[in-house]
Amino acid sequence: MTAPVKIATFVAMLAVVFAVSLWVGHTVGPAPAPGPASDHSHLHEGDHR
Numbered sequence: 001m002t003a004p005v006k007i008a009t010f011v012a013m014l015a016v017v018f019a020v021s022l023w024v025g026h027t028v029g030p031a032p033a034p035g036p037a038s039d040h041s042h043l044h045e046g047d048h049r
Contacts, residue, residue: 001009
């Protein structure tokens with residue numbers, strides 16, 4: 001194999017490993033943390049800056 005073919009193969013394998021790791025992390029990873037349970041809004045009327 002020539003150098004460009006080896007480089008292209010290496011980059012393709014990196015992309016495959018990255019995609020598989022994202023899929024595995026999403027599938028068996030921890031559930032996302034719930035948002036804050038506060039009813040307090042940080043948007044105040046008349047508070048224009």
